[in-house]
Amino acid sequence: MKKDTTRIAFIALSIIGFGYFSSCHKVNIDTQTTSDVNIYPYLQSKPDQFSEWAKIVDKSGYAGYLTAYGAYTLFSPTNDAVHTYLTDVNKASVNDFSVAEAKDIVTLHLIQDTLATNTFKDGKLPTVTMYGQYLVAGVTNINGVSSITINRQALITQGNIRTGNGYIHALDHVLKPASKSSAQLISENPNLSVFKQALVATGFYDTINTISTSTPKRWFTVLAETNQALADSGFTSYNALFAKLCTTGNPLNPLDSMHIYVAYHIIPDARYLADIASASSHFTLQPLEVLSSKLSGEDVLINDLDFNGVHEPGIKLDRATSDVSTTTGVLHTALGHFRPKVRVPFPVYWDVADFPEVRKLPAIFRRAGASLDFAYGTLKDFNWDNPVNVMTYSGDGPTSTSFPTYYGDHLTVPMGTTSRHHWIEFRTPLLVKGKYNIWICYRAAKGSGTLTSSTPTGGSNCPVQVSFDGIPTSRQFNFCIQRPLGTDGELLALGWKKYSDSSRIANSTAYQFMSGKFVGSVDVSTTDRHIVRFDVQPAAGTGNPSNFLDMIHFIPVDWPSQYLPRMGTNGAFVNF
């Protein structure tokens, strides 16, 4: 009996023991697709760094949606940064902020986009903050250590903290919004006093002093000239400037030169130096007058131009005192005096086969028999539809009788509706604003069939619609039609000219293929470089391989002659 009890006890113990050691463990099943936390929970999870900032976010009422999914970038000042800020604004603790104040602080640090630090450029961040002011990124080097700065107020101490709904960048200072308008900053700066008087007199002072509430918000970029810059150009006082520029006596008159001068210094957009340097021209408040800009070494230059063969040195913007964010936009300082130049339209006889890329190849450029295919994307000023196609440069030499082209060279641009170029775009040289006639000057030829002066009935065909800045010209031209015979006057009436030196021989059939075709008149609204585009027309079908383009002429409509001078194969202009 006793033995049985022991046995039973032993068995029971064994079962319990077995059960104890082999009990079914609770299986952990992941019920979430990710363990990444979102922005606000992340802040809470790092109280040693962000507890104070989390309190401000909480107070502002944004904690809720920074916990939910979305795409945000939050700049998060550390606890030390918040404490410094509290001292600056004389508050005892973060609880002393009102809800509205907390909202303003947080929205300035919050962007509705995911921006990692590699998207930061020198200037403003690509997306505006929810507060409505752009933040400006940059990099500074302090004691050999480079860090990214935001608004020149704070350094990023830890960047690119990836959370479920966006990025957090930790800051060592709280960001403060710009509190003054461009106008206020200009009037506070004694070095800009003359320019300020000009602003007031022309009425633009209010333009850059009032914050526009319209959406999208209207920003202004002001390029203020220093007193020194004006003095260097002979204007030691506002009165001197007034005496020289104010032609009507009323600076408020939009036609007054003083008005134009100031309007020309205001760009209707927020453009930091990086934006100015990376675009080539900018519209100003003066209608149809553009500022051109470029980066030369490290200098940002305004209106540094080659005009009609003469180099006009540009005006430098001062990096140290530029890129200042204001409530109305951006303020830059120019170290020189500039104003729109009065330029008279003059003819541009544009040799399309003369472009920087081919000039670098002395073995090809203007060499008889040389030919070179330029691949898609290698030419700065030409663009076309199909990356597989090329632009061919061909040298004819100065003595060619079959290709008596200007400077003995031309472009070969096969066009058609199938595999050849569907369209081609050219960027013109600088054209002064005015009204011009456009002449397409080409060497007519047909890949197959006989060349005539009328619409081809057999063989290749290549009608082309030209457009200028996107506006189609009134007439088309056809690479497969040659110029008819006739005197200069007769031809002009038909919209043709003998543009080539060789083709001037009266009524000779020998050079009929050298054709200048009038395609229409255009109003060039700004003094700038513009886009000419060729679109092949459906009638072309597969088109023509032998499209030989030599020149494009822009001749002011009131110019004394539309057909003189004629163009020599050696590059000379011939005036008969």
Added chain:
Amino acid sequence: MSKKIIIRIALILLLVSGVSCKKWLNLQPPDGITGAAYWQTKEQVQASVTGCYASLLGSPNGSRSLAEMLFLWGELRADMLASTTSTINEELDIMNVNILPTNSITNWRSVYQTINYCNTVIDFAPLVLDRDQTFTQDALNESIAEVKTLRALMYFYLVRSFGDVPLKIKSTSSDKDIEQIPKTSKDSVLTQIVKDLNEAEPYAVYSFGDRASDKGKITKYTINAIQADVYLWMEKYTECVAACNKIINSNQFGLIDGSSSTTWFNTLYVNGNSNESIFEFQFDNQRQNTFYPLLAATNRHLSANPTVLTDLFSLDFVNPLNVDIRGDGASARSTDNMIWKYSGLSNDNRTQRASTQYYAHWFVYRYADILLMKAEATNQLGNGQEALDLVTRIRNRASALAITNLNPNASDKDGVADFILAERAREFAFEGKRWYDLLRNARRNNYQRLNILLQMVANTVPPDRQQAAIAKFQDKNSHYFPIYYYELQTDKQLVQNPFYK
């Protein structure tokens, strides 16, 4: 009775021995060799050493090949490349000085893979001495010298690209060898490199007896070339000159004649293994390089910067036949700025390799490099005229244009250094050396000439990133890559490099 028992036992024994389950218990894989079964014969040692060289051509699964990596490390941060419409973001980020630790170009695994192969040979080859009586101590020393040098070369790339790196000189050949190790300082890594090279030098061979092996495997001269480069980096100029002189005085190498640019290009670049070459990665028909998609296809990632041909090599506008042979048709093709050293099949009519012919070698050291390294070192030692004479030799071979002759005064140390730097850019265009050349010159004498880098970057990054890039380059830590994030996750001992925290 006992007879019956004996019969029964005999039957049982027969049964047992007949159906034994020996095969079931065999753990050796039927289709491979395990470590325990390997390292038995000298042929196996030879095969392993060859495997180390082969790893230079290949890539671990999914990552870039070593040659491509070295090209990207040596060129992306410098000033000779231009982006195209197909450049990927990671490449652009490095060109624009925007490197994040998530950028896979900073993943060093292909380099460490080769290092581990070398470590394996160093650890296990000595075991073969006892197992194969025909394997001699000399043969062992030779093999160890080769792999030690290869390891030193790999660490030299790492230390120049990352600064402090984990120094692993024991093989990881089984799971129990996996360990987490911290970074070792730059100086200690360099010390190890010098030590490896010095240990290897006495045992390495002068020649393997055939041209291909001499250029594709490590000889004494390869070791001297690496020594020269390492000493130059460490600013030990006397040692650098001594190492260069060993190669120069051997009279085994020379500059390929440049009087016919066509023959010169064919010999040096298209065919490879020329008399000028010291060490190359020998790609061939079966094992091609990866430069076709990167540098040559229609949607290639990278082109030559247009300024390379126009400014660096320059042009003679009066006489178009007067050209630097290293320019158009050798370094790059002018019509589309395609990098030509790896894509070109001819210099005169500019025929491109077919996409199946991408096996141009990767040039690690050439004789021209030795001459220019010596020039750089002697100039630092105060012998400017000798340096200029060496540069002139390189320039004459290439018919360099007079306009690119900076003509510095022999006593103007910085002027001569700048001239050598520019000449190196011309001579070794797109051979993965430019960034290291710039950095070496900038960091000399405690970053006395940081301006070299600042001026360079001001011209290469887009205008809207220029100021940020200049400010970043003022931080010396930014000149080194970050540690790839995956390495930080797997090795908790690693600490991210300072600029990238």
